[in-house]
Amino acid sequence: MRIAALDLGSNTFLCLIAEGELVDGSPRLSRILSDEVRMVRLGQDVDRNRRFHPDALARAETALAEFQETIQKFQPDRILAMATSAARDVENADALFDLGRKYGIPIEVIPGSQEAQITYAGATSGGASDTPTLVIDIGGGSTEFIRGVGTEMGWGHSLDLGCVRLKERLGYRETLTVDLEREARARIQEELRSLPAKVGLSDEATDMSVQNILAVAGTPTELARMELGAFDPAKIDGFTFTRERIEEWVRRLAPLTPTQIHEQFQVSPGRADVLVLGLLILSEAMTFFARPSLQVSTRGVRFGVAFVALTRG
Numbered sequence: 001m002r003i004a005a006l007d008l009g010s011n012t013f014l015c016l017i018a019e020g021e022l023v024d025g026s027p028r029l030s031r032i033l034s035d036e037v038r039m040v041r042l043g044q045d046v047d048r049n050r051r052f053h054p055d056a057l058a059r060a061e062t063a064l065a066e067f068q069e070t071i072q073k074f075q076p077d078r079i080l081a082m083a084t085s086a087a088r089d090v091e092n093a094d095a096l097f098d099l100g101r102k103y104g105i106p107i108e109v110i111p112g113s114q115e116a117q118i119t120y121a122g123a124t125s126g127g128a129s130d131t132p133t134l135v136i137d138i139g140g141g142s143t144e145f146i147r148g149v150g151t152e153m154g155w156g157h158s159l160d161l162g163c164v165r166l167k168e169r170l171g172y173r174e175t176l177t178v179d180l181e182r183e184a185r186a187r188i189q190e191e192l193r194s195l196p197a198k199v200g201l202s203d204e205a206t207d208m209s210v211q212n213i214l215a216v217a218g219t220p221t222e223l224a225r226m227e228l229g230a231f232d233p234a235k236i237d238g239f240t241f242t243r244e245r246i247e248e249w250v251r252r253l254a255p256l257t258p259t260q261i262h263e264q265f266q267v268s269p270g271r272a273d274v275l276v277l278g279l280l281i282l283s284e285a286m287t288f289f290a291r292p293s294l295q296v297s298t299r300g301v302r303f304g305v306a307f308v309a310l311t312r313g
Helices: 054-074 085-089 094-102 112-123 163-170 178-193 218-228 243-253 258-265 275-288 301-311
Strands: 002-008 012-023 026-039 078-083 107-109 132-138 143-149 152-159 212-216 240-242 293-296
Touching: 002 054, 002 301, 012 054, 012 301, 026 054, 026 301, 054 094, 078 085, 078 301, 085 107, 094 107, 112 132, 112 143, 112 152, 112 212, 112 301, 132 218, 132 275, 163 178, 163 275, 178 275, 212 218, 212 275, 218 240, 218 243, 218 275, 218 293, 240 243, 243 275, 275 293
Parallel strands: 002 078, 078 107, 132 212, 212 293
Antiparallel strands: 002 012, 012 026, 132 143, 143 152, 240 293
């Protein structure tokens, strides 16, 4: 079966076209035909206004129109688009659904609990470790933290800790000053400390322990591209970062404006203004979970959405 799986996030829209099937009742992807990303910033001002900004909807329409062309080219048997944090937070979500209908792309909003399962399935689809693993998915509006062993998810929770939301709450515009960095770390640490209670853990020492961290989404993959000097998905997937190396990149990027980050490192404007905040989230999470390193995964929500599409009758 040929699937079009779309992840409509608060900062990026992604469209995966793949072929797959059910093997002993479990979904498997056999061939990736297309994998596209667009910077949309759908979550613009959502934290403050609880409504999609007209400019964000205009960018969303452009992305969906372009994805429609890709979908028409590959003629998938099934199309499924899932929207995440921003669409859960707004009063005018129907505006996004209307765009989906206009371009023949049915859109669903993922409940926070289901998003964790979908993200974990997607992130570990390239090979799951048999030791406790934490998946971190940094979005624009929220960040998912999901713990599991192998293909079995244990707990997961979405914290209001997205890089766009954090940027707007900090009032961060140009460079990351010492004071802004201190405030950002304090906010991140506060959210992380709330995690055990929010997921209802009975034995924090046991249930919070992890041996591996998999980081998905734009922040880790973009940093791996910068480290490698080129975008090579095969090399990015599985790339390892130590916390010390991430902090070196924080020190390197903090004094730069988004324009300078874009020009010096070819980071898209839609990510250049939030990249360093995403790195702070990664670094503080590594400290909180006491892991010295993490691995980058190029798989995430869109792969999980593809599995959902395959399993639906």
